[in-house]
Amino acid sequence: MAPQAKPRKSAATSSGDIAAPLLEWYDANHRELPWRISPRQLAAGIRPDPYRVWLSEIMLQQTTVEAVKSYFRAFLEKWPDVKSLAAAETDDVMKAWAGLGYYSRARNLKACANLVAAGKGAFPDTEAGLRELPGIGAYTAAAIAAIAFDRPAAVMDGNVERVMSRLFEISTPLPDAKPEIRTILETLVPPARPGDFAQAMMDLGATICTPRRPRCMLCPLRDGCQALANGDPELYPVKAPKTEKPARRGAAFIAIRPDGAILLRKRPERGLLGGMSEVPTTAWNARIDGDTTIAGAPFAAAWQRAGSISHVFTHFSLDLDVYRAEVTDRTLPAGSFWAPVATLHGEALPTVMKKAIEAAIPDATKKPFPHTAKRPS
DNA sequence: AATCCGTGGGC
DNA sequence: TGCCCAAGGAT
Numbered sequence: 001m002a003p004q005a006k007p008r009k010s011a012a013t014s015s016g017d018i019a020a021p022l023l024e025w026y027d028a029n030h031r032e033l034p035w036r037i038s039p040r041q042l043a044a045g046i047r048p049d050p051y052r053v054w055l056s057e058i059m060l061q062q063t064t065v066e067a068v069k070s071y072f073r074a075f076l077e078k079w080p081d082v083k084s085l086a087a088a089e090t091d092d093v094m095k096a097w098a099g100l101g102y103y104s105r106a107r108n109l110k111a112c113a114n115l116v117a118a119g120k121g122a123f124p125d126t127e128a129g130l131r132e133l134p135g136i137g138a139y140t141a142a143a144i145a146a147i148a149f150d151r152p153a154a155v156m157d158g159n160v161e162r163v164m165s166r167l168f169e170i171s172t173p174l175p176d177a178k179p180e181i182r183t184i185l186e187t188l189v190p191p192a193r194p195g196d197f198a199q200a201m202m203d204l205g206a207t208i209c210t211p212r213r214p215r216c217m218l219c220p221l222r223d224g225c226q227a228l229a230n231g232d233p234e235l236y237p238v239k240a241p242k243t244e245k246p247a248r249r250g251a252a253f254i255a256i257r258p259d260g261a262i263l264l265r266k267r268p269e270r271g272l273l274g275g276m277s278e279v280p281t282t283a284w285n286a287r288i289d290g291d292t293t294i295a296g297a298p299f300a301a302a303w304q305r306a307g308s309i310s311h312v313f314t315h316f317s318l319d320l321d322v323y324r325a326e327v328t329d330r331t332l333p334a335g336s337f338w339a340p341v342a343t344l345h346g347e348a349l350p351t352v353m354k355k356a357i358e359a360a361i362p363d364a365t366k367k368p369f370p371h372t373a374k375r376p377s
Numbered sequence: 378a379a380t381c382c383g384t385g386g387g388c
Numbered sequence: 389t390g391c392c393c394a395a396g397g398a399t
Binding site: 063066067099103212311313 | 383384385387388
């Protein structure tokens with residue numbers, strides 16, 4: 001057992017003061033997650049499946065653990081290895097990703113699987129090799145290298161930035177502080193169990209060293225935390241001021257065929273909601289003045305106001321007035337298609353589009369309830 | 378280098 | 389309610 005470090009208020013905390021108590025805490029507080037293998041397996045020398053580590057890390061980019069769990073299980077069920085994912089249709093991958101956000105991740109995921117399967121059939125086992133693959137940046141390359149391949153990589157995500165900024169009282173605002181934090185972090189990565197060290201730092205940030213009201217009394221690193229010794233850890237990390245979020249607005253049109261099918265179209269591959277499906281809309285900077293929005297409809301019809309929805313994206317908020325019309329079958333605008341209501345829940349519909357559709361047709365995009373299907377008696 | 382890119386939950 | 393935040397990457 002490593003001796004506990006004595007409280008220190010100014011001296012830099014050394015590597016031994018961090019890794020040993022952190023790993024001890026990690027072992028005693030192991031979190032069961034769908035993409036993790038058990039500590040017993042790991043101790044026995046069994047390595048995690050690089051495919052699962054990669055898939056989980058892509059999904060976890062800017063996304064909470066709880067949101068990822070069901071998607072990870074569904075993907076693993078559909079595509080249990082990189083070869084099967086490479087053989088999949090991109091549209092099916094987009095559909096499975098719908099609702100998780102940052103849709104370029106799904107496209108890059110598919111592109112990455114194709115590259116790996118077309119190459120050696122296995123992921124590169126170095127940080128540099130991983131870094132070259134689409135969708136894998138500095139963080140993800142380090143995380144996969146450490147967790148799947150036992151490489152002593154410096155894994156730095158938002159959790160680690162927060163933990164480090166408090167431990168060392170980093171006063172430089174993020175993101176400018178990243179190089180400074182990385183330099184210190186590199187000195188802390190232990191030669192043994194670098195993957196567990198990385199996950200322990202992230203677990204600590206997620207459960208103890210939280211953004212607000214950190215549970216310092218439970219922290220295995222409290223004796224070496226400069227922010228705790230000298231003041232208020234919650235004051236860290238210092239962050240650069242954020243730019244304001246503009247408001248946009250427009251109108252969405254829900255065209256309903258007699259059989260209940262809804263008119264959809266596919267968005268351009270790149271940009272906002274790239275490659276996903278949508279209902280026809282006006283441009284999202286349109287002024288809404290009475291009936292003028294009808295001019296943006298995909299075709300003339302008896303459009304009736306069905307309500308409005310709001311949605312907040314990363315860099316703007318959106319208000320959409322929703323119109324609906326019962327329409328007879330017709331020649332479709334290019335790129336459009338009819339989606340049967342029974343399969344709407346499986347379409348590649350981003351959340352904002354599900355909101356718009358449901359404003360006109362309640363529960364239209366909801367998955368059918370299990371009790372409506374056959375069940376054992 | 379600065380901007381673009383989703384979503385859901387916590388408070 | 390509005391703001392903050394999350395296992396970031398691409399351009």
